[in-house]
Amino acid sequence: MTNERKNLTNEELLERQQQQFENYKQEQKKKSKKKWLFGCGGCLGLIIIIVIKFAACSATMVNEVDKEINKDTSEVEKDNNATSEQNAALNSAKTYSDTMHMSKAGIYDQLTSDAGDKFSAKDAQYAVDHLKANYKENALKAAKSYVKDQNMSKDAVYDQLISNAGDKFTEEEAQYAVDNLE
Numbered sequence: 001m002t003n004e005r006k007n008l009t010n011e012e013l014l015e016r017q018q019q020q021f022e023n024y025k026q027e028q029k030k031k032s033k034k035k036w037l038f039g040c041g042g043c044l045g046l047i048i049i050i051v052i053k054f055a056a057c058s059a060t061m062v063n064e065v066d067k068e069i070n071k072d073t074s075e076v077e078k079d080n081n082a083t084s085e086q087n088a089a090l091n092s093a094k095t096y097s098d099t100m101h102m103s104k105a106g107i108y109d110q111l112t113s114d115a116g117d118k119f120s121a122k123d124a125q126y127a128v129d130h131l132k133a134n135y136k137e138n139a140l141k142a143a144k145s146y147v148k149d150q151n152m153s154k155d156a157v158y159d160q161l162i163s164n165a166g167d168k169f170t171e172e173e174a175q176y177a178v179d180n181l182e
Contacts, residue, residue, distance in 0.1 A: 075132040082126070089119045089127035097131060101138040101145075103161075104128050105168035139169045139177035147181060154178050 076090050089111055096102045096110055110116040111124035119127070139161055146152040146160060160166045161174035169177070 076130060079130060082130075083123075085119065085123045086126045086130075089117070089123040090130055092117050092119075093124075093127040093131045094133075097133040097138060101141040103138065103167050103169040103173065104131075104133070104135055107131070109168070135169065136173050136176040139167070139173040140180050142167055142169075143174075143177035143181055154181060157181070 076094055079086075082090070092111060093107050096107045102110065108124050108128050111119045111127055112121055117124075143157045143161060146157045147154075152160065158174050158178045161169040161177060162171055
C-alpha cells in the first residue's frame with residue numbers, strides 16, 4: 001500500500017482523501033437521522049400524538065357533559081328571516097323557559113308587559129311560536145318549587161299553575177305536574 005501511495009501523485013491522494021471524507025460525512029448524516037427519529041424526534045412525535053388524543057377525548061367528554069346539563073332546556077327554531085327584535089324576544093323567551101320554568105302564556109305576558117320586556121305583541125307571538133320548550137316539564141319544576149318553598153298542597157299547586165293571576169299553564173300541563181310530584 002505504501003508503494004501504491006508513492007505511485008500516486010499528491011493530487012490523486014488529495015482526491016482519494018476527499019472522497020473518503022465525503023463518504024464519512026454521508027454515513028454520519030444517516031446515523032444522526034436515525035438517532036433523531038428514535039431519540040428526541042421520536043419522543044417529541046409521541047408526545048404530540050398523546051396530546052392530540054387527550055384533547056380529542058376531553059372535547060368529547062365536555063360535549064357529553066354539556067348535553068347532560070342542557071338536556072331539559074328549550075330550543076329555538078332558527079329563522080334567517082327573523083328581525084333583530086324577534087330574535088331578541090326569542091332569546092328572552094328561552095331564558096324565561098329555562099330559568100323561571102314559565103308557561104307559554106306566562107312567557108308571552110312577560111314579553112309584552114310594560115313591567116317586563118315591552119316587546120310588541122307580534123314579536124312576542126313570534127317568540128312563543130318559535131320556542132321549542134317542554135311546558136309540561138316547566139309546570140312540574142314550578143310545582144316542585146311551590147311544594148318545597150311554599151309548602152303548598154297538590155290542590156293549591158294545581159290552582160296556582162292554571163290561575164290567570166298565576167302561571168297560566170294549561171290544565172293538561174298542570175295535571176301532569178301534580179301527577180308527577182313526589
